[in-house]
Amino acid sequence: MITSRAWAGKRYAVLGLARSGAATLRALLAAGAEVLAHDDDWETVKQIRDRKLEGTQLFIDDFTDWLEFELDGLVLSPGVPLNRLPLAEVAREMNVPIIGDIELFALARAELPPHKVVGITGTNGKSTTTALVTHILQTAGIPALMGGNIGLPILAQEPLPEGGVYVLELSSYQIDLTQTLDCDVAVLLNLTPDHLDRYDGFEAYAASKARLFAMQSPAHEAIIGIGDTPSALIARDLSARAEHLTKIAPGVCMDQSRWPALQGPHNAQNALAAIAVAKALGVGEADIDRGLETFAGLPHRMERVATLGGVAWYDDSKATNPESTAPALAAFPRIHWILGGRAKGDDLDACLPHLPHVVRAYTIGEAGRRFAEVLRPHVPVAEAETLDRAVAIAAREAQRGEVVLLSPAAASFDQFRDYEDRGRAFRAAVEALA
Structure with a gap:
């Protein structure tokens, strides 16, 4: 791991103990810092304790009394909403640096x-x-x-x-x-x-x-x-x-x-x-x-997961907003487009110029009905509701030389844990077709 002697003997409060937070915790402890740590997810805190990281230099706390510590820094995980965190305001008033692992x-x-x-x-x-x-x-x-x-x-x-x-x-x-x-x-x-x-x-x-x-x-x-x-x-x-x-x-x-x-x-x-x-x-x-x-590409980013009967299936689950989906729609001439999830807005404006490439759209998740309303004046739409059903319908309708593209233009949190979970579910559904 990467550590620094400059952290030795200093006190840090670490809020958020998932991937980057847990790595930060280990690095600070390895460098000899004293750490007050907390996460809103009790299971995450339990995992930290189960790894036996807790000791004289680590204190798991709910931050109720954190102001009693003379801190050298408040270290936040990126997912912690800085603009809605009361601790951040207090830290600023006390001139405590608010930083992250970078x-x-x-x-x-x-x-x-x-x-x-x-x-x-x-x-x-x-x-x-x-x-x-x-x-x-x-x-x-x-x-x-x-x-x-x-x-x-x-x-x-x-x-x-x-x-x-x-x-x-x-x-x-x-x-x-x-x-x-x-x-x-x-x-x-x-x-x-x-x-x-x-x-x-x-x-x-x-x-x-x-x-x-x-x-x-x-x-x-x-x-x-x-x-x-x-x-x-x-x-x-x-x-x-x-x-x-x-x-x-x-x-x-x-x-x-x-x-x-x-x-x-x-x-x-x-x-x-x-x-x-x-x-x-x-x-x-x-x-x-x-x-x-x-270059082999990355999982869930325009990743070809199968070619079945001359139809190519692409997982672009990472596309969680219309702007990131639009380029995927521009990449192929005939697309069966699976989209939907938890929308970040009400429109698909960035995607509209590329709809001539779309043979049919299949909407899923919370945004399914709204996205179907937006798209129906332009392309045929099936309100599939679930990813499995969208894959099944697209498999019946896609023809040789065409592409079935999961590029949701929305977040995944309505039906899946994250975009990776959604992408894995898509691959599993496609592989079940073979």
Whole structure:
């Protein structure tokens, strides 16, 4: 794991003990810090206790009396709603730093072997681009690992040897909890409305993303997709960086035929961003090409799970908003589209330009009826209600050469634990057809 001598003898309160929180807890304890920890989920707390981590340096508490501690930091997991947390207000009044595991990593960097850090953010495409950059670097023989929002807590990783590269997927929540991360290469892919329940409007959300560059040395590399106005405005604000600023324009014509896991216009942008990162880190053209050709993609992100009777079945369960579903609809000419779940809004406006590609839509979950109303004037719709039923109907109707695409444009929490659970259920239903 990654630790720092700077944490020894200090006191931290850690709130949220799931993946990143548990990794943070272990790293702080290993470094000799004293930790007050809590999670609203009692089962999670019980698991921490069952691992026998509790001892003289760890106190499991409900935070009722946390103000009695002279804390050096309040460490939040990204899922903790900073804008609705009374503890955060109290911490600010007491000048206690409110940070996350990415900030702890930033503070630990001075003790790690010489390395570089790539930070990748944006509304959509972060995970694919993070994994692609890591794969290209590893293909080129450069020690690299990925962490952050991609589901791999960075503090749980083993430190890289000298010359290694840490590739971090960063959500806006993680950036909010980070103060000193100076990325050698910082990437903003795009900006569309998302997570507005955590921000005072879209401008505040965009400003959160832009902080990745504010923390960065002007001599370090900034790469920004300018396919949307908010991202283009951030790029304009950084124009003084000159040769240290790379803009990724939309609509660049690329031959993606040799990249089986990188189909569609959205993946063209992801590939262009990854190429720019690799070049900024000194990777040669041959290694970049080899990395693009051998990249296998990520689970639940335009993942082909089967081809049955000439019909290709794709799992894009990670597409939890219309903006992330739209590029998937643009990637294939004839699609049977399964969508629905817990909607993040009432419209599917981002998807509408691509409906000529949709043969039929199959709606599921809480948003099923509303999505059906939106789509019915444009395409045939079946209100399937459940994922299993949608798969069964699509299997009867899809013809050779067509695609059945699960790209929900909605969150999963109405019928599934998370988008991964939804994707696994889709794969199981498809495999049951064989």
